[in-house]
Amino acid sequence: MNIYKATEENIRKAAGIIKSGGLVAFPTETVYGLGANGLNPEAVAKIFEAKQRPTFNPLILHIRSFDQLNLIANSDDLIVEKLIKKFWPGPLTLVLKKKEIVPEIVTAGNLTVAVRMPANETAQKLIDYSGVPIAAPSANAFGFLSPTTARHVANQLGEKVEMILDGGNTEVGIESTIIEISDEGIFLLRPGGLPVEEIEKLTGKLNIKTGDAKPNSPGQLPFHYSPKIPLRFFDEVTEEEIRGKKKAALFFREPENEKEYVLIKCLSPEGKLRQAAANLFAYLYELEASGAEIILAEKPPSEGLGIAILDRLQRASKRY
Ligand code: AMP
Numbered sequence: 001m002n003i004y005k006a007t008e009e010n011i012r013k014a015a016g017i018i019k020s021g022g023l024v025a026f027p028t029e030t031v032y033g034l035g036a037n038g039l040n041p042e043a044v045a046k047i048f049e050a051k052q053r054p055t056f057n058p059l060i061l062h063i064r065s066f067d068q069l070n071l072i073a074n075s076d077d078l079i080v081e082k083l084i085k086k087f088w089p090g091p092l093t094l095v096l097k098k099k100e101i102v103p104e105i106v107t108a109g110n111l112t113v114a115v116r117m118p119a120n121e122t123a124q125k126l127i128d129y130s131g132v133p134i135a136a137p138s139a140n141a142f143g144f145l146s147p148t149t150a151r152h153v154a155n156q157l158g159e160k161v162e163m164i165l166d167g168g169n170t171e172v173g174i175e176s177t178i179i180e181i182s183d184e185g186i187f188l189l190r191p192g193g194l195p196v197e198e199i200e201k202l203t204g205k206l207n208i209k210t211g212d213a214k215p216n217s218p219g220q221l222p223f224h225y226s227p228k229i230p231l232r233f234f235d236e237v238t239e240e241e242i243r244g245k246k247k248a249a250l251f252f253r254e255p256e257n258e259k260e261y262v263l264i265k266c267l268s269p270e271g272k273l274r275q276a277a278a279n280l281f282a283y284l285y286e287l288e289a290s291g292a293e294i295i296l297a298e299k300p301p302s303e304g305l306g307i308a309i310l311d312r313l314q315r316a317s318k319r320y
């Protein structure tokens, strides 16, 4: 059994796992999180692998200090400062402009990053000892309830996580409230552990933005990044769709017909899904910026992380 009491010694052990790219489940004041080094794309890919999510969702980065905040996000905004002063540490997640250092897989390709400073002491120590922001969604398997005890985590994720830190029942028991602060205003993305009324005392009435945005309506929620040029699969594209066009290619493993493309990327030359997932969004950005008019993509194997990769490529293929 991989449940360990959240003692000083065990938290330090867990921090060692995070630093070396592994997964640790830990209590926060909202629910248990499934954490990895948020600056290491392959470690973050392990989160999606363990949760068996058939799609990539942006993750929240859990931090401990303002230095960490400044490292990952642009936070110089008066209202952001006020919110942080009043509600951090606590169950409020802020979606802010991301900085370069944040891997694309953390934000699922979005140019914004979700950040939170948790109030739970074990979570705080784990971040301190790890020395990095910890990316963590709720520590449940896809489609199951969010865990509020270490036992829930063990039942759902079992040995897929190296260590589960047991800090007893979580106090809040529901996820954090998420708001986005952008040039367009302040938006409620998800109601949660911090009542909206409390936030509105500082911000005034929040705009509501929830649910799936249509990726092709500009100005809408960029929850789901897709490249700004068409993407088609090699085994589905028609002659007509590519005639006379500059093409870029996204292969899973090995490239072919190199001369035909203005840019070629291989998701994983070693054929590893974790590596492929870690590269996916960054490569889509490169292909989009390559000067090509269309991206041709090879389908990944439809298993494990390949399912989420394929889902993202399929969404992109439906955009145009
Ligand atoms: P969880 O980690 O399970 O509490 O869920 C995290 C949720 O945060 C995601 O499902 C998104 O709805 C939201 N989220 C995280 N990052 C972003 C972002 N950059 N933009 C918009 N929503 C985000």
Ligand code: MG
Pocket: 137, 138, 146
């Ligand atoms: Mg969740």
